[in-house]
Structures are given as structure tokens and as C-alpha cells.
Amino acid sequence: MSVVTSYARALAVREGRAQPVATVRHLHLAADPLVFIPLRLAGEAAAPLGAMVGSHPARPHLLVVPQPRNRDLRFAFMAELARIMLPYIEGRAAATETVPGKNERERYLDAPQVIVPGRGAVEFVRLLGRSTRFRSADGPYPVDPAVPVLGQWLTFLYERTEFAGSSALVPMTEALSLHWATGQSPMEDANLATLLAWICPPPGHTGQEAAAAAEDPVRWPPAGPDTDPGFDARVLRPAIDAYDASGSPEPVREALRGQLEPTWRLMWQAVELLRGRPEAASVGDRWAADRDRYTREVARVAEGGPPRGRRDQAGSAAARLWDMESARQSYDAQRAYDDPLVMAEHRATGKAFAGEVVHVDRERTILLPGGKKPVSRPLVTVRTADPVRLAPGKKVFSAHRRRQSGEVIELDGDLVVVQLNDQLAKGAGVPGVGDAVCFTELDLGGRIRPGFPAAEETPWTHGGPPAAYVPTDEDAKEDWS
Amino acid sequence: MSTSTERLDALRGGAAPVDHNARTVAALAGNPGCDRRAVLDAAGISKRDTAVHLGHPAPFGQSPFALARARSFEELVKADRCAHLLRLLREALGLPIPAIAYLDIPQAGGQATRELRHARTRKELRQAAESAVRDGSGDGTLVDHPLFTLPVAGHEVYLDPAVLAVQAGSRFHIVEIKSFAVIDGAADSAQVAAASRLSAVYVYALKAMFAAEGIDPGLVSHEVVLVCPKDFANHPTATLLDVRLQLAALRRQLSRLTRIDRILDRLPPDLTFSLEQSPAELARAVRAAEARYAPECLSTCEMAYFCRSDARECGSLEVLGRVTRDDLGGLDSVDAVLDLAADDRRTASEHDEIAEQLRHVHAIYRAHTAAEAVVA
Ligand code: SF4
Numbered sequence: 132m133s134v135v136t137s138y139a140r141a142l143a144v145r146e147g148r149a150q151p152v153a154t155v156r157h158l159h160l161a162a163d164p165l166v167f168i169p170l171r172l173a174g175e176a177a178a179p180l181g182a183m184v185g186s187h188p189a190r191p192h193l194l195v196v197p198q199p200r201n202r203d204l205r206f207a208f209m210a211e212l213a214r215i216m217l218p219y220i221e222g223r224a225a226a227t228e229t230v231p232g233k234n235e236r237e238r239y240l241d242a243p244q245v246i247v248p249g250r251g252a253v254e255f256v257r258l259l260g261r262s263t264r265f266r267s268a269d270g271p272y273p274v275d276p277a278v279p280v281l282g283q284w285l286t287f288l289y290e291r292t293e294f295a296g297s298s299a300l301v302p303m304t305e306a307l308s309l310h311w312a313t314g315q316s317p318m319e320d321a322n323l324a325t326l327l328a329w330i331c332p333p334p335g336h337t338g339q340e341a342a343a344a345a346e347d348p349v350r351w352p353p354a355g356p357d358t359d360p361g362f363d364a365r366v367l368r369p370a371i372d373a374y375d376a377s378g379s380p381e382p383v384r385e386a387l388r389g390q391l392e393p394t395w396r397l398m399w400q401a402v403e404l405l406r407g408r409p410e411a412a413s414v415g416d417r418w419a420a421d422r423d424r425y426t427r428e429v430a431r432v433a434e435g436g437p438p439r440g441r442r443d444q445a446g447s448a449a450a451r452l453w454d455m456e457s458a459r460q461s462y463d464a465q466r467a468y469d470d471p472l473v474m475a476e477h478r479a480t481g482k483a484f485a486g487e488v489v490h491v492d493r494e495r496t497i498l499l500p501g502g503k504k505p506v507s508r509p510l511v512t513v514r515t516a517d518p519v520r521l522a523p524g525k526k527v528f529s530a531h532r533r534r535q536s537g538e539v540i541e542l543d544g545d546l547v548v549v550q551l552n553d554q555l556a557k558g559a560g561v562p563g564v565g566d567a568v569c570f571t572e573l574d575l576g577g578r579i580r581p582g583f584p585a586a587e588e589t590p591w592t593h594g595g596p597p598a599a600y601v602p603t604d605e606d607a608k609e610d611w612s
Numbered sequence: 613m614s615t616s617t618e619r620l621d622a623l624r625g626g627a628a629p630v631d632h633n634a635r636t637v638a639a640l641a642g643n644p645g646c647d648r649r650a651v652l653d654a655a656g657i658s659k660r661d662t663a664v665h666l667g668h669p670a671p672f673g674q675s676p677f678a679l680a681r682a683r684s685f686e687e688l689v690k691a692d693r694c695a696h697l698l699r700l701l702r703e704a705l706g707l708p709i710p711a712i713a714y715l716d717i718p719q720a721g722g723q724a725t726r727e728l729r730h731a732r733t734r735k736e737l738r739q740a741a742e743s744a745v746r747d748g749s750g751d752g753t754l755v756d757h758p759l760f761t762l763p764v765a766g767h768e769v770y771l772d773p774a775v776l777a778v779q780a781g782s783r784f785h786i787v788e789i790k791s792f793a794v795i796d797g798a799a800d801s802a803q804v805a806a807a808s809r810l811s812a813v814y815v816y817a818l819k820a821m822f823a824a825e826g827i828d829p830g831l832v833s834h835e836v837v838l839v840c841p842k843d844f845a846n847h848p849t850a851t852l853l854d855v856r857l858q859l860a861a862l863r864r865q866l867s868r869l870t871r872i873d874r875i876l877d878r879l880p881p882d883l884t885f886s887l888e889q890s891p892a893e894l895a896r897a898v899r900a901a902e903a904r905y906a907p908e909c910l911s912t913c914e915m916a917y918f919c920r921s922d923a924r925e926c927g928s929l930e931v932l933g934r935v936t937r938d939d940l941g942g943l944d945s946v947d948a949v950l951d952l953a954a955d956d957r958r959t960a961s962e963h964d965e966i967a968e969q970l971r972h973v974h975a976i977y978r979a980h981t982a983a984e985a986v987v988a
Contacts, residue, residue: 137939138973140932141949154980174678176793177844254800261795262844316907316933339924346671360673368676441796475976479969516975518968610845 135476139312147337149311149329154472156408157309159298159418161244163187165219166398168248168391169255171356172199173363177258179208180358181383183391184215188399195387197380198371206274209263213277219243220284224429242299242418242425245288246402248323248354248394249304253292255356256300260285264438265609283438287428290439293455296417296462299425303401310408314338323397324351330404352390354397362390413465420458461576468530474569481520483530483571484547486513488562495550509561510540513547513568521547521572530569535560537570616873620655625886629656633772634813637764638806639912641865647875648901649913654764654872657885659914665887666895668917671910678791685791689839689848694754697776697787700839700850707780712752717759717773726770729759734821740779741827753779754787760817764866775814778837786814787837794840794849804838804853811836812858816866834859875901907933941966 139150163186172178181195192215196208223241230238247253264282266274291299308320313329319342320326328341336344345351348359358367366389370382467474467483477483490512496505521527521539529535532554541548549570554560562568632653640653652659663670689696693714701707715736717729733755740753757773776787788811792803815836819829835852842849885897898918905919905928913919923931927946930937942963943949952967953974 133935134939134969135973135977137932137936138949138953138970138977140936141929141940141946142977144927144932144946145950151981172677173675174681174791176795176841258795314932316931317935318907318910318933348671358675360675360678363675363677364673471980472977475973475980478976479973516972518972609843610847 133476134479135472136312140314143312143329143338144314147314147339148332149313149326149338151310152312152472153310153408153466153470155411155470156405157411157414157466157469158296158301158306158405159244159414159421160402160405160410161241164244164246164301164402165216166191166246166395166402167216167252167256168354168394168398169252169259169356170358170387170390171255173357173360175199177255177262179205179259181387181391182208182212183395184212186219188395188402191392191395193384193388193391195380195384197374197383206266206278209259209278209281210275213275213281216245216284217277217281221429223425227426230423236423237426238419238422239426239429240422242422243284243288244298244301246301246303246306246398248398249302249321251356252354253289253300253302256285257289260287260289261441262609279438280432283432284428286439287424291421291424293451294420295455295459296465297421297458298414298418299421303398306405307401310405313342315342322346323354323394323401327397327401331400351393354394355391358390362386411466411469413469417462417465457576460574464573464575467571467573468533468575474530474571477571477573478517478569481518482573483569484513484515484517484519484521485530485567485569486515486517486545486547488512488564488566488568489514489546491561491564493561507555509551509555511537511549511551511562511568513549513570514545515547516545519547521570525572527570527572528574530571531562532560533575539570616876619876620651620872623651623655623883623885624657625884625888627658627887630658631772632656632762632764632769633774634810637762637769637771637813638809638862640764641862642912643904643906643909644865646902646904647878648898648903648915648919650872651875651879651901652885652915653769655885656769661887662885662894662898663914663918666891666898666918668915668921670914670916672914682791685841685846685848686789688846689789690756694756694776696848697839698754700848701778701780701787701837707752707778707785710751712754714754714756716756718757726759729757729773730761730770733758733760734825737777737779737784737818737821738825738827741784741822741825741831744779744782744831745827752781755779758818760814760821762813762817762820771813771817775811777814777818782831784818784832785835785837786811786818786832787839788814789839789848792840793843794851795843799840807838808836808853808855808858809862811838811853812855812862815855815859816862905930907931940970 136152139152143150165184165186167182167184169182170180172180178199179196180199181193183191183193185191194208194211194215196204198204220243223243224239226240227237228240230236245256247256260282262282263274263278264286266272266279266282268274268276268279288300291297292302304321304323304326307326307330308317311330313320313326315325315329322345324345325342328345329338332338332341348361352362353359366386367383370386373382374380467477474483474485478485488511490510492510495508495510497508498505519542521542523539523541525539527537527539527549529537529551535551535554537549537551539547540550547570551560636653640649643649649659652662660670660672698712717732717736736753736755737758740755743751755777758775758777759773760771761768762771763769775789778785778787788807790803790807792799815832815834819832822829822832834854834856836855837850838853839848839850841847879900883897883900885894887894889897895918898915899922903915903919903922905916905923907920907930909916909919920931929940929944929946929949940949943952943966949970952963953970955967955971
């Protein structure tokens with residue numbers, strides 16, 4: 132999949148520590164992200180057991196469910212979580228900016244950023260959202276009114292993760308793996324403790340030694356949402372039994388504090404590591420998309436918009452799919468444009484080449500098919516050591532002057548002739564002899580989504596117009612046992 | 613056969629053999645190239661105890677909460693002589709079951725009773741099949757805790773009786789009860805995939821049993837009935853799971869499994885994996901059987917930490933995962949990769965293409981990380 136990453140993994144083994152695979156940081160990092168480490172009871176789909184949450188390393192909030200099988204205690208936990216998360220999430224809706232253009236709109240200058248340990252926690256966020264967003268503050272099974280609101284926001288955060296490059300809900304192990312390659316397998320990289328052990332081994336130890344030590348679940352409890360089975364048997368079960376017998380949640384609190392604190396420290400250590408990298412050029416644009424989505428969601432929730440349905444409707448699913456693919460394409464391209472180490476991969480596989488300009492034909496003009504007046508189409512000859520696999524006629528883009536496109540005209544040994552097609556006003560976009568340039572077939576995308584039928588025009592092949600989703604009492608009182 | 617059985621008994625060194633289950637068979641098929649695992653499993657040696665003795669205990673364990681949850685859900689589904697289950701089979705799946713006989717093969721432990729239970733399973737299912745063939749859509753039969761055997765690497769092993777078999781009309785289905793939730797019609801794909809692989813093992817075993825009894829194995833459906841809790845509640849729901857793909861993979865891989873005799877022939881004649889010896893001696897013995905470590909072993913084989921440590925010791929690329937191994941196709945060690953990458957002399961080799969890419973990456977990589985190295 133990536134020769135650069137694989138090479139860096141091999142190097143990490145020899146050097147005894149993780150090796151960088153990025154020169155810049157490819158995600159947004161808030162000044163005060165909300166770190167959220169949820170735990171669940173083993174064997175249950177979505178029974179919260181506890182969580183550590185907060186936006187300051189020195190002030191973690193510890194929440195526990197002393198008897199996870201008790202439905203009322205679960206909702207009390209969600210209400211408490213809402214009291215911490217909602218002010219953080221809703222509090223980002225303060226100052227706005229005006230986004231000019233065809234679709235002129237207001238946009239909040241900030242948006243929430245929630246960081247969780249890994250993919251498992253992201254999935255758990257989805258389930259917590261799903262199990263609470265349909266609840267109702269009145270009716271036969273009333274819950275705290277903040278609970279369904281939190282459910283909507285957790286759902287929003289989860290859905291952002293389906294769009295590549297979003298920084299709204301970040302699984303930390305994946306954020307780190309985007310920047311460092313370790314000497315272990317990707318499967319083992321999903322363990323936050325071993326991943327960090329490879330990235331910053333303690334003095335006098337290799338990454339491998341540090342990672343082996345970090346595999347001990349007693350010293351480094353799993354980052355959740357699943358707890359260590361040994362901990363469940365030896366510590367948690369007696370603590371829950373004690374709660375059942377005495378009504379005191381303290382033993383469960385202390386047990387979970389011990390499980391969560393090490394991960395809490397690792398999470399903030401990782402935040403600082405990422406903060407130490409300079410932000411990549413396109414991160415601001417992608418964060419703006421997160422802020423756009425957040426702005427819309429704030430308005431929707433304020434208007435009392437219904438929670439997302441249990442399933443996608445055909446029309447919106449098709450549009451979402453298109454958006455997801457287009458986000459993925461721009462994200463992959465942007466990272467390459469922003470970062471020479473990411474571009475290295477494309478150069479190694481021949482989809483990009485870098486080199487020095489050895490000749491420029493600035494004055495060249497050609498007659499376009501059907502055109503009457505010759506237009507300027509300068510030629511640039513580049514000497515490169517890269518194994519170019521772009522055939523003549525291939526459309527390419529300049530990595531240095533984003534959005535300037537061109538076309539490969541000729542390949543001759545280590546020389547590539549490129550014709551520049553745009554951004555040529557007054558010759559400004561033409562490099563000079565001796566300049567370092569890089570051309571690639573990677574397209575930054577950013578096209579307008581083609582029209583998908585509106586919900587009411589869904590073709591009958593896709594089930595016809597869907598009935599609008601209206602949450603029912605059934606949903607509100609759904610069992611959570 | 614008997615000689616290899618004697619060899620396997622000797623390898624076990626007097627300890628009682630451990631049971632196979634569908635998970636171990638599925639995992640075995642998942643790494644068919646590993647002689648070490650094939651021998652340990654065929655001999656019924658406890659890989660868990662072996663790993664502990666070697667000082668590399670496996671990170672496997674199940675939470676008492678998960679076990680309790682699985683047990684209570686199974687009890688719920690099977691309560692009142694499987695009342696829930698029958699309703700699901702009839703309603704949700706429309707299986708034509710007018711009346712049904714419920715048969716439980718009693719669960720008593722021990723090697724001796726395993727044969728009896730296996731014989732009983734065979735007899736009940738044969739009778740059900742015969743009556744089904746005789747009078748078409750006759751009454752159904754539900755067999756709980758059936759004990760199947762399966763030939764693995766030329767050796768019959770017993771399978772944990774963790775499923776049910778149901779006969780409805782002239783079709784037989786395997787029924788698997790799992791406690792992971794189906795939420796809004798979708799379940800965790802990894803868990804569904806694992807359940808499909810396990811069920812396929814039972815379908816395969818049931819087909820094999822029919823074939824051995826002279827009954828048409830085609831009567832066994834490749835659709836498995838998977839019973840899971842629905843949404844966040846405890847209510848069971850049933851789905852038909854098509855396991856044809858898993859079945860084909862299992863069949864292919866089991867047939868490819870090197871026959872155990874061939875592996876045994878390559879091992880020293882006096883070899884034993886007895887836990888009576890010192891860890892160092894046991895490690896030497898285990899190393900006599902060739903391993904094929906991959907990170908996937910970490911979730912499927914109790915020997916994984918031991919094999920990983922050996923693989924790391926010799927600088928194997930396998931420890932870095934399949935993607936890396938494929939990226940660096942053909943090269944097998946960390947040193948080979950890095951030496952090739954740093955080799956400016958462009959020594960001609962069979963790895964020309966990857967070598968060129970590596971040299972290229974090496975050069976770019978050096979250029980862009982050198983600055984940082986100075987800082988760090
Ligand atoms: S862990 Fe070792 S014995 Fe088990 S399958 Fe992998 S290589 Fe074979």
C-alpha cells in the first residue's frame with residue numbers, strides 16, 4: 132500500500148524507535164480538545180461502564196456506572212456526561228465569520244474537537260449516540276432532557292468520521308499512525324500504549340522493549356472501550372458486588388480510575404507530540420468544512436430538528452456516498468501536496484515526479500481545436516531521477532502552484548517535457564531554469580456535487596419517496612437492557 | 613494411522629488431550645502453512661499451557677461479564693425446551709416445522725462419553741434424515757449439543773458441542789446463538805465474519821457426517837440460522853447467514869493442510885512437547901516444528917507471543933504485517949530491505965523492481981528527515 136511507510140517500518144526496527152512518515156501535521160488540533168475515554172461492560176453492545184473526559188490534562192472528570200446493568204444508572208451517567216460535553220460542544224458556537232460566494236453564509240470560527248483513543252471508541256460513540264438520541268424528556272420513560280441532545284451530538288461527531296480529513300472526532304492511534312511508522316504491525320499499532328512506546332521509548336530502551344512492557348495490561352490497562360478480562364474478573368466484579376451490597380460506588384470508582392488514568396496521561400502525551408509538528412497547509416480548509424457542518428448542526432438542533440433516522444434514506448445515502456468519496460480524494464491529494472514525504476510515495480510509484488527545470492519555452496503558443504487565435508502554452512523541461520510512469524497526454528498538476536494544470540508532452544530518459552495550461556497571466560506561472568518543481572496526476576478535486584434527486588423524487592427503484600422520519604414513542608422507550 | 617496416533621500421543625507426553633472447537637479449527641485453516649500449530653493441534657496439546665511454560669503466556673481470556681451475558685442469552689433462547697427458538701425458526705425464517713421433537717444430547721465430560729455422545733448424535737440425525745427423505749415434509753427435529761467430529765490434517769478431532777442442528781422438512785440447518793447485538797439490522801462486521809467462519813466448520817462437519825453415513829450431504833443447508841439479541845434489548849432475533857464462501861475456503865484450506873504424517877516424518881523421532889522438561893528444552897522442541905508467524909496469530913493462536921519473539925529475533929519482515937510484506941514483495945528480512953535500499957552499487961538481483969523503488973524512497977526519505985534528525 133505504501134512503500135514509504137513499509138520502508139520506514141523496517142527502519143524503525145533497526146533504529147529501535149518509530150520513524151516519521153510525515154513532515155507536517157495533517158490534522159487540526161484545537162487549543163483545548165476534549166479528550167474522551169469511554170469504557171463499556173464486556174459482552175454488552177452499549178452498556179457504559181465509565182469514562183474519563185475533559186479538556187485540560189490536569190482536570191479529568193471521572194464518571195462511572197457502579198452497576199452497569201441498571202438502566203437508570205446508565206441514563207444518570209449519560210446525563211452527567213451531557214453536563215460536561217454539551218457546554219464544550221455548544222460553547223464553540225460564539226463568534227462567526229461570513230463566507231462570501233454564491234452560497235454566502237455565516238460560519239462559526241470554532242467547532243468542537245473530541246479525541247478518543249482509537250477506532251473502538253469511535254464505534255462506541257456511534258452506539259451511545261444511537262441508544263440515546265431517540266429518548267424523550269417526557270412520555271412513559273422520561274430521561275434528562277440533555278440526554279437526547281447529547282445523543283444527537285454524538286451521532287453528529289460519529290458521522291463526521293466518515294469523511295476523510297475531518298478533525299471533529301479523532302481516534303488518536305490513527306492520528307499518530309498517520310505521522311509515525313513503528314517497528315510493529317498495524318494491528319499492534321491499534322494499542323495506544325505500545326504505539327507511544329515505539330514513538331517515545333524511555334531513555335535506554337528500544338521501542339521494541341518499551342512496547343513489550345506496554346503490553347502488560349496490569350501496568351498499561353487497555354485504552355478501551357473494552358476492559359482487560361483479568362481486571363474484570365479480579366477487580367471489577369468484586370467492586371460491582373460491593374456496590375450491590377453496600378450501595379457505595381467508591382470501589383468501582385477507584386477501580387476505574389486506575390484503569391483510565393494511564394490512558395489519560397498517554398492521550399495528553401500524544402496531543403503534545405502532535406502539537407509539536409507544524410500544521411500542514413490544507414488543514415485550515417478541512418477544518419473550515421468541519422466548522423461549516425457544525426454551524427449547520429447547531430442551527431438544526433436549535434430548531435428542534437429530529438434526530439437522524441435509524442437508517443439512511445436512499446437519496447441522502449447516494450449524496451453522502453458521493454461526498455465521502457470526494458472528501459477521500461481531496462484528502463489524499465492534499466496530504467501529498469502538503470508534505471514531501473507523502474508525495475515521496477507517489478514519486479516512488481511513478482504517479483508524480485520532482486526535479487529541476489532545465490529548459491523553458493516561454494513564448495510557445497498553439498492553436499486549440501476549433502480556436503482561431505493562438506493561445507499561450509509554455510513548455511517546461513524537467514530533469515528528474517524519479518521513475519516516471521505518466522504517459523504523454525496525461526493531465527498533471529503542479530505541486531507548487533496548486534491548481535495549475537498541464538500535460539505531459541514527451542518523455543526522454545530522465546527528461547520530461549510538460550506543457551502548462553493555465554494560471555499563466557503575464558507569464559507569472561512559468562518556472563525558471565534551475566527551479567525545483569514537482570508534477571503529479573493527483574487531483575485536488577473540490578468539484579461541485581452532481582444533483583441527486585431530492586428526497587421526494589427518490590425513484591421507485593430505490594423505494595420511492597421515503598416517509599419523513601418521525602421519532603415515535605416506541606423509539607423513546609426502546610429497551611436498553 | 614495408528615503409528616501417527618502413537619507419535620502424537622508421545623508428543624503430548626502423557627497429558628490428556630484437549631478438545632478442539634470450531635474456533636481452533638477455523639484458526640488452523642487460517643494459517644494452513646504452520647507446521648507447528650498443525651502438530652500441536654493434531655496431538656491435542658494445550659497451546660495455552662505450552663505458552664505459559666515457555667514464559668510467553670497468551671493474552672487470551674474472556675471477561676466473566678461476557679461469559680455471563682452469553683450464557684444468560686443462550687438460556688433465554690433455549691428456555692422452555694427452546695420455545696423462543698422455535699418461534700423464531702417458524703416466524704422469522706418461515707421454516708416449515710409443524711411439530712418438532714427436541715432432543716438434547718446430555719453433556720457429560722470425559723473421553724469415554726465423547727464417543728457415546730458422538731454415536732448418539734449420529735443416530736438421531738440419521739433417523740431424522742431418513743424420515744425426512746421418506747415422508748418429505750415430516751415433523752422437525754431439533755438436536756441440542758450435537759457432538760461432531762472432523763478430520764483435521766488426517767486426524768479425527770471432536771468439535772465443541774456449542775450449536776444446535778435443526779431439521780425442517782428435508783433440510784438441515786446449523787443454529788448458532790451469539791450474544792452480540794444486531795442494531796438497526798446490522799451487526800459488527802468482524803463478529804459476523806467470525807460467526808460465519810465458526811458456523812461453516814459445523815456445516816462442514818455435519819456434511820461430512822452425512823457423507824460417512826451414506827446420506828446425501830446436500831440435505832445440509834449452507835444457510836446457518838444466527839440468533840442474536842436485537843438492538844439494545846435482550847429479545848432474540850434470527851437471521852439466515854449464507855456461509856458458502858467460508859465453507860469453500862475451509863474446504864480448500866483443510867485439504868491443503870499438510871498431512872500430519874508428512875510433518876511428523878520431518879521431526880526427530882524422540883521429540884516430545886511434554887511440560888515435564890525445562891522451558892529451554894521445551895523451546896528447543898517446539899522450534900523443531902517450523903512456524904509461520906504473522907501478526908494475525910496474535911488473535912488466533914496461544915503460541916503467538918513465543919513465535920513473535922522468535923520472528924523478531926531473526927529480523928523477519930512478517931512481524932510488520934501483511935501490508936508491509938506485500939509492499940516489499942519477495943524480501944524477507946529487515947536487513948535485506950535496508951541493505952538493498954542503501955546499496956548504491958545497484959547490485960543486480962532478482963528483486964530489481966522493488967530494489968529500485970527502495971533506493972528511491974531511501975534517497976527522498978534521507979533528504980526530508982535529515983534536517984529533523986539534526987534537531988532531534
Ligand atoms: S502463533 Fe506460532 S504456532 Fe501459532 S499459528 Fe502462528 S506461527 Fe503457528
